[in-house]
Amino acid sequence: MNTHPGHLRIGEKAKSFLRxxxxxxxxxxxxxxxxxxxxxxxxxxxxxVIAQVPEGDAADVDDxxxxxxxxxxxxxxxxxxxxxxxxxxxxxxLLEKNADELAELEVLNNGKPLSNARNSDVVLxxxxxxxxxxxATKITGETLSISTPGTYHTFTVRxxxxxxxxxxxxxxxxxxxxxxxxxxxxTGCTIVLKPAEQTPLTxxxxxxxxxxxxxxxxxxxxxTGFGPTAxxxxxxxxxxxxxxxxxxxxxxxxxxxxxxxxxxxxSLELGGKSPVIVFPDADLSLAIPRVTQGIFANSGQVxxxxxxxxxxxxxxxxxxxxxxxxxxxxxxxxxLDEGVQMGPVISPVQxxxxxxxxxxxxxxxATVAAGGTRIGEEGNFIAPTVLTxxxxxxxxxxxEIFGPVLCAMSFDxxxxxxxxxxxxxxxxGLAGSVWTRDLSVAxxxxxxIRAGRIGVNIHGSVDAAIPTGGFKQSGWGREKGHEGLNLxxxxxxxxxxx
Ligand code: NAP
Ligand code: MG
Numbered sequence: 001m002n003t004h005p006g007h008l009r010i011g012e013k014a015k016s017f018l019r020x021x022x023x024x025x026x027x028x029x030x031x032x033x034x035x036x037x038x039x040x041x042x043x044x045x046x047x048x049v050i051a052q053v054p055e056g057d058a059a060d061v062d063d064x065x066x067x068x069x070x071x072x073x074x075x076x077x078x079x080x081x082x083x084x085x086x087x088x089x090x091x092x093x094l095l096e097k098n099a100d101e102l103a104e105l106e107v108l109n110n111g112k113p114l115s116n117a118r119n120s121d122v123v124l125x126x127x128x129x130x131x132x133x134x135x136a137t138k139i140t141g142e143t144l145s146i147s148t149p150g151t152y153h154t155f156t157v158r159x160x161x162x163x164x165x166x167x168x169x170x171x172x173x174x175x176x177x178x179x180x181x182x183x184x185x186x187t188g189c190t191i192v193l194k195p196a197e198q199t200p201l202t203x204x205x206x207x208x209x210x211x212x213x214x215x216x217x218x219x220x221x222x223x224t225g226f227g228p229t230a231x232x233x234x235x236x237x238x239x240x241x242x243x244x245x246x247x248x249x250x251x252x253x254x255x256x257x258x259x260x261x262x263x264x265x266x267s268l269e270l271g272g273k274s275p276v277i278v279f280p281d282a283d284l285s286l287a288i289p290r291v292t293q294g295i296f297a298n299s300g301q302v303x304x305x306x307x308x309x310x311x312x313x314x315x316x317x318x319x320x321x322x323x324x325x326x327x328x329x330x331x332x333x334x335x336l337d338e339g340v341q342m343g344p345v346i347s348p349v350q351x352x353x354x355x356x357x358x359x360x361x362x363x364x365x366a367t368v369a370a371g372g373t374r375i376g377e378e379g380n381f382i383a384p385t386v387l388t389x390x391x392x393x394x395x396x397x398x399x400e401i402f403g404p405v406l407c408a409m410s411f412d413x414x415x416x417x418x419x420x421x422x423x424x425x426x427x428x429g430l431a432g433s434v435w436t437r438d439l440s441v442a443x444x445x446x447x448x449i450r451a452g453r454i455g456v457n458i459h460g461s462v463d464a465a466i467p468t469g470g471f472k473q474s475g476w477g478r479e480k481g482h483e484g485l486n487l488x489x490x491x492x493x494x495x496x497x498x
Contacts, residue, residue: 009336010104010105010108010336011100011101011104013098013100013101014100014101014104014105014108017101017105017201017205018050018051018105018108018201022038022051022052022053022054022200022204022224023054023204024054024056024060024064024221024222024223024224025204025207025211025220025221025222026060026063026064026067026221026223027063027064027066027067027070027071027217027218027221028067028211028216028217028218029217030207032054033054033055033056033057033060033225034057034059034060034063035055035057035059037054037055037057038052038053038054038055039052039053039055039197039226040052041053041109041198041199041200041201042109042198042347043108043109043111044109044110044111044198044343044344044345044346044347044379044380045108045111045333045334045335045336045343045344045379046334046378046379047348047378047379047380050108050109050201051201053200053201053204053224054224054225055224055225055226055229055230056194056223056224056225056230057225057226057229057230057233058229058230058232058233060223060225060230061192061194061223061230061233061234061237062233062237064192064221064223065163065165065192065221065234065237065239065240066239067217067218067221068163068190068191068192068218068219068221069162069163069190069239070218071190071216071217071218071219072160072162072163072189072190074218075216075219076188076190076216076218076219077160077188079188079216081136081137081139081188082136082137084136084185084186084188085133085134085135085136085137085186086133087185087213087214087215088129088130088132088133088136088182088185088186089129089130089133090213090214091129091182091209091210091213091215092126092127092129092130092133093126093213094209094212094213095122095125095126095129095174095206095209096122096123096126098205098209099118099122099123099126100118101205102117102122102174102202102205102206103117103118103121103122104117104336105201105202105205106121106122106173106174106199106201106202107335107336107343108201108335108336109173109198109199109200109201109202110170110171110172110173110198110199110335110343110346111299111334111335111343111344111345111346111379111380112298112299112335112343113335113340113341113342113343114335114336114340116297116298116335117335121172121174121175122174124175124178124462124464125174125175125177125178126178127464128175128178128179128182128464128480129178129182130464131182131464131465131480132182132183132185132186132464132484133182133186135183135186135482135485136185136186136187139158139186139187139485139489140158141155141156141157141158141491141492142155142156143155144156144493146495150497150498151497151498152495152496152497152498153496153498154493154494154495154496155493155494156491156492156493156494157491157492157494158187158485158489158490158491158492159188159489159490159492160187160188160189160488160489160490161187161189161241161242161265161487161488161489161490162189162190162241162242163189163190163191163192163239163240163241163242164184164189164190164191164192164240164241164242164243164244164488165192165193165194165234165235165237165240165242165243165244166180166181166184166191166192166193166194166243166244166245167194167227167231167234167235167243167244167245167246167247167255168180168193168194168195168196168203168246168247169196169246169247170195170196170197170198170199170301170346171298171301171302171303171346171402172298172302173195173196173199173201173202173203174202174203174206175462176246177193177195177202177203177206179246179479179480179484180193180244180246180479181193181206181220183479183480183484183485183487183488184244184488185215185219185220186485186488187485187488187489189242189488190218190219190220190221191219191220191221192221192222192223192234192240193220193221193222193223194222194223194224194225194227194230194231194234195222195224196247197224197225197226197227198346198347199346200224203222203224204222204224206222207220207222227251231251231255232254232258235254235255235258235259236258236259236261237262238261238262239262240262240264241264241265242264242265242266242267242487242488243255243259243264243265243266243267244266244267244479244487244488245266245267245268245269246268246269246270246303247269247270248270248271248400249270249271249400249427249428249473249474252268252270252475255268256268266476267469267475267476267477267479267487268470268475268476268477269303269468269469269470269474269475269477269479270303270428270430270470270473270474270475271303271400271402271428271430271473271474272303272304272305272307272400272428272429272430272431272451272470272474273307273308273397273398273399273400273426273428273430274304274305274306274307274308274428274430274431274432274433274451274459275306275308275309275310275422275423275424275432275433275449275451276291276294276295276306276308276309276310276432276433276435276459277310277311277419277423277432277433277434277435277445277449278291278309278310278311278312278315278319278435278436279312279315279434279435279436279438279441280312280314280315281436281437281438282315282435282436282437282457283435283437283457284315284318284319284322286435286457287319287435287457288319288322288323288326289326290457290458290459291306291309291319291323291406291433291435291459292322292323292326292327292330292384293459294306294433294459294460295307295384295404295405295406296327296330296342296384296404296406299342299343299344299345299382299403299404300345300354300401300402300403300404300405301345301346301350301402301403303400303402303430303474304430304431304453304459304460304468305402306406306431306432306433306459306460307400307401307405307406307407308397308406308407308409308423308426309323309406309407309408309409310409310410310411310419310422310423311408311409311410311411312410312411312412313410313411313412316408316410320369320386320388320408323370323386323406323408324369324370324386325370327370327371327383327384327385327386327406328370328371328384330342330384332375332381332383332384333381334379342384342404343381344379344380344381344382345380345381345382345403345404346380347380348380350380350402350403351374351380351382353401353402353403354382354401354402354403354404354405355374355382357395357396357399357401357403357405358372358385358387358396358405360394360395360396361387361390361394361395361396361405361407362387364391364394364395364396365389365391365394366387366388366389366390366394366396366407367387367388367389368385368386368387369386369387369388369408370383370384370385370386371383371384371385371386371404371405372385372387382403382404383404384404385404385405385406386405386406386408387405387406387407387408388408390407390408390409391409392409392422392425394407397409397426398426398427400428409422416441416444416445416448417448419445420445420448420449423448423449424448424449424450427472427473428451428470428472428473428474429450429451429452429470429471429472429473429474430451430452430453430469430470430471430474430475431451431452431453431454431455431459431460432449432451432453432454432455433454433455433456433457433458433459433460434446434449434454434455434456434457435456435457436456436457442456442457450471450472451470451471451474452467452468452469452470452471452474452475452478453466453467453468463480464480464481465480465481465482466480466481467479467480467481467482467483467484468480468481
């Protein structure tokens with residue numbers, strides 16, 4: 001593994017952005033935190049500090065909310081849907097134009113392999129803005145036929161919800177930003193965004209690009225800082241109309257409580273523990289690489305990761321051996337190194353947390369079929385890990401690990417309801433996948449699994465058109481797709497007596 005500092009191997013543009021003093025974006029101006037405080041941000045591949053960013057708190061959030069309110073009631077409200085769409089499209093163009101720089105910043109701050117950041121995160125982020133740019137001109141209500149005696153013209157209009165607070169995680173910093181910001185802009189809302197404390201950089205660079213695109217002052221405000229201060233101030237702020245949050249279920253609950261003060265609307269994209277169910281007739285040559293990818297992509301730091309494998313006894317050994325072999329071949333290293341397929345986990349804390357789960361699983365009787373160890377002395381690298389002999393009562397099977405750890409279990413009956421009961425046996429319901437060539441089994445399983453997104457012979461897709469969100473404790477509401485617009489609009493019913 002290479003141990004040289006990542007920041008020496010990035011392009012001039014990313015270097016120059018790193019050197020620049022970081023500020024908060026409030027009302028179209030770049031300002032320091034009112035407290036003057038800053039905090040360090042790291043390269044998870046080396047553990048080195050790469051930049052400092054302002055530590056925004058309640059005072060800065062309050063400034064940002066005021067700016068967002070002014071913009072909502074002023075220029076942004078009056079701009080035509082077509083012009084809004086054009087501005088959003090322009091953001092997508094600028095993301096593409098600056099893709100190399102954004103990808104390098106993402107790798108340095110998040111750790112993921114450069115090819116993934118460049119060809120997946122940045123491309124998908126641009127695509128999300130384009131998708132939502134198209135919707136800006138297609139937000140419509142309905143005309144209604146009512147039976148109340150008299151003559152009426154009755155219709156609905158969908159109006160922007162107002163000032164939205166958006167709190168995002170570190171696993172795909174730019175893409176999570178795109179999922180939040182694009183629909184809020186398309187519907188005409190204004191935004192206060194708080195990136196995760198670990199990954200503020202691409203959000204700040206995005207702020208510059210949004211200005212370059214011509215987004216009016218105050219429409220997008222970006223406050224870097226910590227969850228319990230800046231995040232909490234957004235969630236409890238009396239003049240924020242809505243909070244959109246992605247992260248842990250634990251913080252989701254805190255946000256719901258904080259939002260109760262002004263009963264602001266809340267949407268939540270929370271944790272998952274998604275089942276992967278492999279039937280004996282499945283095409284294993286397809287299933288093995290895709291299930292491997294479904295858990296180890298992004299070092300397992302994906303809310304929809306397929307982290308619980310249920311394979312029929314007839315194919316269990318073959319699929320587990322296949323996945324363990326592939327896991328062993330994954331090239332783990334610094335995201336900027338050539339040929340690296342999996343980067344570090346985000347932080348030393350997360351690394352200890354994941355290793356703690358692996359130890360706990362082992363102590364409870366699980367067998368390590370692949371990985372199970374840290375890699376190297378520097379950076380937060382964990383070998384892709386497969387645990388067998390896991391049981392439903394183990395913490396590794398019930399809790400979201402958010403790291404490269406697959407728990408494999410077998411089933412040996414054909415009772416689909418019984419199989420689905422095992423798959424549904426967690427508090428989560430975010431995603432799942434079914435692997436079979438039998439159409440009837442596939443359709444029945446799709447109905448039986450209680451989750452917001454189900455793949456058949458694929459674990460999933462993050463396409464902008466696909467609504468994503470959770471059943472049960474995996475969240476409230478659906479992001480992306482046409483349905484994602486509902487998170488940012490209110491329905492107004494109008495009854496006119498003629
Ligand atoms: P987290 O704390 O839930 O972080 C998500 C976002 O919420 C961050 O921007 C965070 O700020 C903010 N936040 C934290 N406390 C807050 C509060 N009291 N009020 C308002 N906002 C608050 O997640 P984490 O600590 O980074 O990771 C812990 C675990 O969460 C992971 O191991 C994983 O299991 C899960 N997770 C899940 C997802 C997902 O997409 N499902 C994403 C990330 C993490 P800070 O950055 O300052 O904490
Ligand atoms: Mg946190």
